[in-house]
Amino acid sequence: xxxxxxxxxxxxxxxxQQETVSREVVVVNAAGLHARPADLLAREARKWxxxxxxxxxxxxxxxxxxxxxxTLAAEAGTRLVVEATGPDAREALDAIGSLFExxxxxxxxxxxx
Amino acid sequence: MxxxxxxxxxxxxxxxxxxxxxGVVREMAQSLVDAGKIAPGDLEGIVKAIMKREDLGSxxxxxxVAVPHTKHPSVNxxxxxxxxxxQGIDFQSLDGEPxxxxxxxxxxxxxxxxxxxxxxxxSRQLRDDSFCRxxxxxxxxVDIQHLLEEADSHGVVS
Numbered sequence: 001x002x003x004x005x006x007x008x009x010x011x012x013x014x015x016x017q018q019e020t021v022s023r024e025v026v027v028v029n030a031a032g033l034h035a036r037p038a039d040l041l042a043r044e045a046r047k048w049x050x051x052x053x054x055x056x057x058x059x060x061x062x063x064x065x066x067x068x069x070x071t072l073a074a075e076a077g078t079r080l081v082v083e084a085t086g087p088d089a090r091e092a093l094d095a096i097g098s099l100f101e102x103x104x105x106x107x108x109x110x111x112x113x
Numbered sequence: 114m115x116x117x118x119x120x121x122x123x124x125x126x127x128x129x130x131x132x133x134x135x136g137v138v139r140e141m142a143q144s145l146v147d148a149g150k151i152a153p154g155d156l157e158g159i160v161k162a163i164m165k166r167e168d169l170g171s172x173x174x175x176x177x178v179a180v181p182h183t184k185h186p187s188v189n190x191x192x193x194x195x196x197x198x199x200q201g202i203d204f205q206s207l208d209g210e211p212x213x214x215x216x217x218x219x220x221x222x223x224x225x226x227x228x229x230x231x232x233x234x235x236s237r238q239l240r241d242d243s244f245c246r247x248x249x250x251x252x253x254x255v256d257i258q259h260l261l262e263e264a265d266s267h268g269v270v271s
């Protein structure tokens with residue numbers, strides 16, 4: 001692969017639109033990133049044009065895929081990095097950050113994971 | 114976590130009879146009773162709890178796969194089983210597709226980490242298309258058991 005592949009030229013031309021922004025989030029709900037939060041997260045991520053990735057140390061998951069999000073097995077207390085690349089990256093990052101902060105609407109005594 | 118850590122071999126089913134969401138959940142829970150993993154008296158409570166969880170949002174996570182589950186105080190370790198529906202069942206999946214492959218999990222209320230690690234294992238293995246395809250094509254429960262063992266040891270080679 002060369003540096004002048006059509007993709008890299010197009011990406012360079014897109015300029016600011018391809019900016020990647022990232023932030024740290026913490027899994028605060030006690031049950032961790034299980035099936036329901038992963039569903040909520042993927043639904044939110046799919047609302048945005050930007051590519052969205054969640055990174056847990058060396059592991060990377062597509063934020064728009066529940067299956068991939070579940071492979072992170074992120075327990076309560078886990079710190080993750082959210083990366084967004086695209087024209088609406090900043091807004092997407094804010095929306096996803098809020099979802100984590102809201103504990104995915106889970107209460108600590110929730111019995112139905 | 115490996116499949117062998119939570120899948121009750123005697124409860125695996127390659128041809129479920131049920132044609133509805135609650136039917137397949139009940140059939141799988143019954144298979145755990147038959148395998149001695151849950152008490153007969155807990156069957157109704159577990160089926161109800163799983164269906165209540167489904168009401169919050171389908172566990173049909175796409176690719177023809179669902180992971181119906183609940184926490185239940187009657188188990189002291191995570192138990193689960195695998196079933197295949199040859200016809201596919203409407204599970205109100207997130208992608209709208211019928212579900213053929215089911216992983217049912219019952220976990221103790223105080224062990225959210227084990228539940229997460231079981232989901233992690235299932236979702237990681239299911240990213241392999243040939244693993245999904247071979248599970249759906251299983252003729253006998255023992256075929257499913259062998260595929261799970263193979264995935265546990267080194268992943269399924271396509």
